[in-house]
Amino acid sequence: MTDTPTSSAPTDIRGPRLHGVYDALRAAVLSGEIRPGEGISETRVAARYGVSRTPVREAFRRLADEGFLRIVPQVGTFVAPIQLAAVSDSQFIRETLECRTVRLAAERAEAGDVASLARLLDSHRAVMSPDRHSEFFALDEATHAELARIAGRPAVWDLLVAVKAQLDRVRFLSLHSEGWAAKIVGEHQSIVDRVAARDPDGAEEAMRAHLRTVFAAVDEIARTNSHFFET
Amino acid sequence: MTDTPTSSAPTDIRGPRLHGVYDALRAAVLSGEIRPGEGISETRVAARYGVSRTPVREAFRRLADEGFLRIVPQVGTFVAPIQLAAVSDSQFIRETLECRTVRLAAERAEAGDVASLARLLDSHRAVMSPDRHSEFFALDEATHAELARIAGRPAVWDLLVAVKAQLDRVRFLSLHSEGWAAKIVGEHQSIVDRVAARDPDGAEEAMRAHLRTVFAAVDEIARTNSHFFET
DNA sequence: TCGCGTCAACTTGCATACTAGTATGCCATC
């Protein structure tokens, strides 16, 4: 995967056709609109989006690098099954890195940083209704990104975004239960509290508890959707 | 041409033309044969390797994703300067993940694992002479990979291989001093000893000390070759 | 009915032609 911590996407401003196809396909795979195992072809996708095969090809290659597609030469390109091993590895890497960064955040946080986190929490609480799921998701990510920034390691979150990809595919398989949003925001609150209190140990423990919640949900979803997975 | 420290693409079995160009360019950038800031063009590279622009283009895109090239649309493609921030982030990520995996390795190691590590150390000692630098480098990597495997997280090393890329560029800038090889092997020995003793704390500490040695060398090289870098 | 060989219809990999945007250097003009 193929992503270096810093110089990845931000400085990349390549063709608009490529980005259109790439974004559309990525969303389609992530949301489950195209299901694991399903075959797609450069020609068909090109025709559908009204572009030639070349930008489609590049989009395919990038998505294959991210683990979303599997390109078999002379045969076809298929949506990759979600690999349980990859999900487990993502969890391990995420927990390891985020527990360390949140410690640093707790050690380094200044007043402005705490205020910024508080603002994010307020915004998060405002979009807890089920019909604003995508906004909720975006603010979830933003909170974790902000913690990495405060820790002085924004690139770590950039890396995690790539690493998390397989994990996010699982998350999209199922809408969450009733109290889910409240639980997430509450756990974020605990983390922010510990960061504001400059308590690295507490912050790490709160982050670990939070991630365990997320991972447990992922495992549950994986069990009930085993046909999408590959051992 | 020197060795590429990392075997590149994990699960990719695409055309031989693409791989030839990709491997050659990667090695050329890593070894400093093509220097940061230097411009290369799809057309010229295609002509030089006797292929068309298409496989060159894919190789460029992949190398750009890895942080080796910078593609500026309608202008040109250039060897990316080594970004000090990226090097620092690589170090942080590597230390965080490897200290955790070596703990796990120490907890999980079985007799066969320890024997395997011992074999690697013996091989390593056998190639300490300066003229076998590339073999030494390869065994260094193999030892770290083996520790990740013993920890039950081989994928973590796969990730680190990608993350380390910018760090390896720095390493290639300079041959190491006289006692370097002995020092590295000695530190590896300490790590393996602690793993063999099922001492997670000691193993983590030994790994941390080892990485600090490596990072110090990187910093030293970075200081004395600042013209290759970008702040 | 089963097995095997043939072939047609796909697929992606590669080569090449064309488009459009950018940097540069020359030349006319002031």
Added chain:
DNA sequence: GATGGCATACTAGTATGCAAGTTGACGCGA
């Protein structure tokens, strides 16, 4: 001599045609 405008020679982005390979269906024969 300095400067503005333009021609030109690059660049990467895109489109498309061809080649090589695989798959699977179809039909023939046992």
